[in-house]
Amino acid sequence: MVSVDNDLDKYIIDGISxxxxxxxxxxxxxxxxxxxxxxNQWRVVPFGFGQMMCIGSISTGYDIALDLTEMPKYIQHNxxxxxxxxxxxxxxxxxxxxxxxxxxxxxxxxxxIDSQSIGALLACNLPxxxxxSFGYLRDYALGMKTATPFGKVTKxxxxxxxxxxxxxxxxLHIGALGTLGIITxxxxxxxxxxxxxxFIKIVNTNIAHLLDVNSQIYPxxxxxxxxxxxxxxTKLGELYLHYVGTERIVNQKLLEMKTVLFDHxxxxxxxxxxxxxxxxxRDFGWTDSDKGIVLxxxxxxxxxxxxxxxxxxxxxxxxDQQEFETLSSFKRGVIxxxxxxxxxxxxQTLILNIRDAVRAFNGYTVVEKSQIPHKKDIDIWGxxxxxxxxxxxxxxxxDPFNIMNIGRFIGGI
Amino acid sequence: xxNATLIKELKKIVGNEYVMHHADExxxxxxxxxxxxxxxxxxxxxxxxxEISSIITIANRYDxxxxxxxAGTGLSGGAVPMxxxxxxxxxxxxxILSIDLENRLALVEPGVVNLDLSxxxxxMGLFYAPDPSSQISCTIGGNIAENSGGPHCLKYGxxxxxxxxxxxxTENGEIIWLGDKFRNVPGYDLLSSFVGSEGMMGIxxxxxxxxxxxxxxxxxxxxxxxxxxxxxxxxxxxxxxxLIPGAIEMMDKLTIEAVExxxxxxxxxxxxxxxxxxxxxxxxxxxxxxxxIMDICNNLECxxxxxxxxxxxxxxxxxxxxxxxxxxxxxxPNYFLVDGVVPRTKLPETLxxxxxxxxxIGLPIANVFHAGDxxxxxxxxxxxxxxxxxxxxxxxxxxxxxxCVDVGGTLTGEHxxxxxxxxxxxxxxxxxxxDQMLRLKSSFxxxxxxxxxxxxxxxxxxxxxxxxxTFTK
Numbered sequence: 076m077v078s079v080d081n082d083l084d085k086y087i088i089d090g091i092s093x094x095x096x097x098x099x100x101x102x103x104x105x106x107x108x109x110x111x112x113x114x115n116q117w118r119v120v121p122f123g124f125g126q127m128m129c130i131g132s133i134s135t136g137y138d139i140a141l142d143l144t145e146m147p148k149y150i151q152h153n154x155x156x157x158x159x160x161x162x163x164x165x166x167x168x169x170x171x172x173x174x175x176x177x178x179x180x181x182x183x184x185x186x187x188i189d190s191q192s193i194g195a196l197l198a199c200n201l202p203x204x205x206x207x208s209f210g211y212l213r214d215y216a217l218g219m220k221t222a223t224p225f226g227k228v229t230k231x232x233x234x235x236x237x238x239x240x241x242x243x244x245x246x247l248h249i250g251a252l253g254t255l256g257i258i259t260x261x262x263x264x265x266x267x268x269x270x271x272x273x274f275i276k277i278v279n280t281n282i283a284h285l286l287d288v289n290s291q292i293y294p295x296x297x298x299x300x301x302x303x304x305x306x307x308x309t310k311l312g313e314l315y316l317h318y319v320g321t322e323r324i325v326n327q328k329l330l331e332m333k334t335v336l337f338d339h340x341x342x343x344x345x346x347x348x349x350x351x352x353x354x355x356x357r358d359f360g361w362t363d364s365d366k367g368i369v370l371x372x373x374x375x376x377x378x379x380x381x382x383x384x385x386x387x388x389x390x391x392x393x394x395d396q397q398e399f400e401t402l403s404s405f406k407r408g409v410i411x412x413x414x415x416x417x418x419x420x421x422x423q424t425l426i427l428n429i430r431d432a433v434r435a436f437n438g439y440t441v442v443e444k445s446q447i448p449h450k451k452d453i454d455i456w457g458x459x460x461x462x463x464x465x466x467x468x469x470x471x472x473x474d475p476f477n478i479m480n481i482g483r484f485i486g487g488i
Numbered sequence: 489x490x491n492a493t494l495i496k497e498l499k500k501i502v503g504n505e506y507v508m509h510h511a512d513e514x515x516x517x518x519x520x521x522x523x524x525x526x527x528x529x530x531x532x533x534x535x536x537x538x539e540i541s542s543i544i545t546i547a548n549r550y551d552x553x554x555x556x557x558x559a560g561t562g563l564s565g566g567a568v569p570m571x572x573x574x575x576x577x578x579x580x581x582x583x584i585l586s587i588d589l590e591n592r593l594a595l596v597e598p599g600v601v602n603l604d605l606s607x608x609x610x611x612m613g614l615f616y617a618p619d620p621s622s623q624i625s626c627t628i629g630g631n632i633a634e635n636s637g638g639p640h641c642l643k644y645g646x647x648x649x650x651x652x653x654x655x656x657x658t659e660n661g662e663i664i665w666l667g668d669k670f671r672n673v674p675g676y677d678l679l680s681s682f683v684g685s686e687g688m689m690g691i692x693x694x695x696x697x698x699x700x701x702x703x704x705x706x707x708x709x710x711x712x713x714x715x716x717x718x719x720x721x722x723x724x725x726x727x728x729x730x731l732i733p734g735a736i737e738m739m740d741k742l743t744i745e746a747v748e749x750x751x752x753x754x755x756x757x758x759x760x761x762x763x764x765x766x767x768x769x770x771x772x773x774x775x776x777x778x779x780x781i782m783d784i785c786n787n788l789e790c791x792x793x794x795x796x797x798x799x800x801x802x803x804x805x806x807x808x809x810x811x812x813x814x815x816x817x818x819x820x821p822n823y824f825l826v827d828g829v830v831p832r833t834k835l836p837e838t839l840x841x842x843x844x845x846x847x848x849i850g851l852p853i854a855n856v857f858h859a860g861d862x863x864x865x866x867x868x869x870x871x872x873x874x875x876x877x878x879x880x881x882x883x884x885x886x887x888x889x890x891x892c893v894d895v896g897g898t899l900t901g902e903h904x905x906x907x908x909x910x911x912x913x914x915x916x917x918x919x920x921x922x923d924q925m926l927r928l929k930s931s932f933x934x935x936x937x938x939x940x941x942x943x944x945x946x947x948x949x950x951x952x953x954x955x956x957x958t959f960t961k
Contacts, residue, residue, distance in 0.1 A: 153831065153833070154728065155724055155727070155728040155832070155833045156727070156728075156831045156832050156833050156862075157727060157728070158831070178730070200672075202671070202672050206671070210645075210649070211671055211672075213671075213677065213680060214645060214649055221924075223920070223924065225920070225923070227918075227920035227923075228920075229918070229920045229921045229923075229924045230917065230918070230921050231921065231924070231925075233829075233896075233897075233898045233916070234831070234896055235829045235830065235831055235861075235862055235896070235897050235898055235901075236829075236832075236861050236862065237637055237641065237646065237829050237858070237861040237862070237863045237901040237902065238829060238898050238900075238901060239634065239635045239637075239646075239684050239900050239901065239902060239903075239904055239905075240898045240899045240900050240905060240909075240913075240916055240917075241905065241913065241916070241917060241921070241922075241925050241943065242681060242684065242685055242925040242928050242929065242943070243635075243648070243680050243681055243683065243684050243685075244681070244924055244925060244928060246648075246677045246680030246681065247676060247677060247678075247680065247681045247928065249677060250672075250676070250677060251676055251677075255676075256924075266732070267730030267731075267732075321773070321776070323772060323776075324770075324772075324773065374668075374670055374671075374672045374673065374674075375670060376591055376669045376670055377590075377591050377670065378588075378590040378591050407670070407671070408670045409672070437668070437669075438670075439673060439674050441674050456674050456675075457674070459674075459675070460665075460668075460673055460674065460675055461664050461665055462664050462665065462666050462675070462678050463675065465658075465664070465666075465678055465931060465932065466675050466676045466678065468931040468932075469676055469678075469927075469928065469931040472927035472928070472930055472931045473924070473927055484675075485674050485675040486675075
């Protein structure tokens with residue numbers, strides 16, 4: 076374990092610098108460190124590749140940055156069983172490259188996924204367009220190991236594809252932002268690489284038409300397609316489609332899509348796009364050109380998606396926005412809003428109004444990414460689910476000395 | 489023990505006819521589908537979450553355990569009241585409350601029978617995917633408690649993959665929702681923690697589940713092999729080829745014999761093992777996959793492979809599989825069903841080990857299982873009337889589970905740990921692992937009021953306090 080006091084700048088989160096950084100070399104030394112931190116009530120923040128550290132509220136205590144990049148890196152790929160186990164420090168790209176050797180795949184596409192570590196992917200659990208056709212990260216996780224504030228490396232689940240032995244702690248840690256323990260290893264079920272992907276962009280300035288197209292195409296997407304509707308400044312619309320499967324199925328779906336456009340006499344530009352264009356959709360709000368924006372993520376019942384988009388589009392013109400875009404998945408009930416304004420108060424009022432509008436549909440609005448002033452003035456997590464009291468109990472059971480990434484999760488956990 | 493005042497209070501909540509406390513009435517509730525037995529002190533049949541909340545409040549006041557029960561089809565002693573208490577039978581809460589067609593969701597009560605939901609939504613072109621073998625009688629609430637699987641979870645996933653939200657009553661009588669009609673509710677994923685918690689963390693009173701479109705086409709194949717090793721190798725080959733069938737089920741020679749004695753569905757008596765391989769999807773996809781399966785099985789020199797030509801033939805093939813456990817009764821007075829999981833590539837090795845165990849104890853073991861998932865169900869056939877037999881069988885069951893664990897597998901794929909396997913938990917987990925699970929349980933139910941003596945090694949308070957306290961501040 077190496078403790079370093081200089082070069083702290085790269086560990087600054089939301090303007091707060093730690094007093095020390097420590098780089099544990101093994102899960103056991105990480106657990107030991109957490110135990111010592113518990114005993115001394117040193118507040119720690121796990122730090123992987125540092126790509127997603129802007130997620131979460133402003134920390135209420137940050138003594139030590141736990142740099143996890145020197146932890147062991149390994150991948151155990153059991154291709155014939157369609158499972159893989161890897162350490163937290165493996166990047167998704169490295170994992171994908173390994174799986175690709177056997178024509179297999181862990182079907183995720185959350186923002187910046189190629190440069191994220193597996194640990195970060197699990198801890199942040201950001202939704203992604205592929206959720207609509209392939210399911211969620213939670214559906215692929217079979218088990219994991221975590222370092223706990225009690226100084227132990229503990230296991231949950233396993234490496235087999237079916238397992239109900241003991242309580243499900245694996246899914247509890249997914250999306251918990253490292254507030255209950257630090258994931259050191261995870262096992263996943265994987266799937267064969269699909270024969271074909273096809274990415275399509277349909278552009279039409281008439282938003283109503285595009286919504287109509289989407290509603291026609293949406294039911295025919297089945298389990299092989301994803302649609303994401305991008306609306307710029309409430310006016311210009313682009314519909315992005317992703318089809319996946321065998322060559323025959325993908326071609327059949329493309330034909331169905333063109334038939335829908337023809338039948339509805341919709342005059343729109345249709346073009347096949349490549350992987351890199353799709354990545355811009357995947358990384359919506361997270362690309363290099365997105366500096367200075369506020370990114371909202373709305374989760375709602377899928378059938379409410381269109382109504383919520385319309386409500387937001389009615390709200391936005393009342394505010395001074397330099398940039399406003401929404402990206403919506405009707406199949407998942409996820410809307411992402413990109414806001415940009417020099418007027419801090421204006422943008423904050425808009426966020427609160429959008430949040431209220433979404434709440435009227437029983438949805439949730441989380442500020443996925445923003446600058447420090449907004450984090451200071453607004454609770455980025457928004458309305459609390461009614462099970463929040465239980466969440467607090469879980470936090471106090473798993474982290475009784477309150478040292479793990481504190482204040483950054485929902486409700487100040 | 490419960491007293492007359494407590495019974496009077498329970499009757500006041502649910503009505504006289506929904507409280508049972510006479511010894512003869514209680515006898516039937518001493519069982520589930522496992523070999524464990526224990527008689528509850530009183531049985532209550534609530535109708536609403538509010539009634540359950542009131543019952544829990546009373547249980548807290550009288551310091552009584554609450555043991556939830558659905559249809560009692562569980563196979564690990566999960567619903568058996570090992571330490572007495574109030575048995576909460578949820579079968580009156582059996583309404584399908586609403587169907588949200590647009591979002592393909594169903595809101596149901598916990599006592600709804602699994603298959604009834606699929607039947608109810610069939611005319612809408614939908615079905616509920618988790619299909620435990622007991623789906624004709626098991627309840628969705630029970631499925632939630634055990635995170636149940638079934639033959640088709642190979643493709644579609646187990647219960648946790650299909651539950652979106654649960655209304656639960658907590659240990660302090662509070663009624664709250666976990667999850668929502670969509671995924672990614674902010675905060676910890678409490679719903680996933682709750683599903684599979686074996687009735688120890690709360691009582692589910694309303695459940696929102698996901699429904700799937702009925703596939704356009706289904707093909708069911710019956711492939712017979714000379715040996716169980718060959719059949720196991722075929723399973724690995726199908727999976728590693730990239731195909732994900734709806735189901736791959738295996739039955740060995742002993743099971744085939746039993747099925748043909750009782751169900752008579754046309755399984756070949758010359759086979760050492762048969763595989764039921766089902767594919768579903770659109771017509772062309774199914775035809776493509778069917779051809780691939782036929783090619784794989786033929787290349788591996790299967791004795792024969794046929795495709796069910798009609799719905800009747802398909803149903804007959806499945807009738808054999810689903811009736812297999814019952815049919816084993818034709819071979820022996822009793823069977824002890826083990827539920828272990830191994831990596832699919834370790835099936836041949838593990839089945840050989842099971843054969844060795846069978847020879848060692850001098851008892852036949854029939855194998856009927858979800859081969860595609862590596863989820864084994866060895867059935868040890870025996871006569872419990874013979875002295876010392878039950879002990880030998882339990883010991884053999886432990887050896888089988890150890891064999892599963894030794895090759896990287898685990899103790900249970902779908903039946904749950906319950907009472908039956910709790911002492912085996914150390915085969916898989918350390919004290920520290922169990923401590924974390926206990927912390928989860930304590931967050932939901934700190935007083936251990938619900939379903940005591942399950943999952944964790946030790947007595948009614950689990951291995952609770954002895955180990956747990958060493959980690960607290």
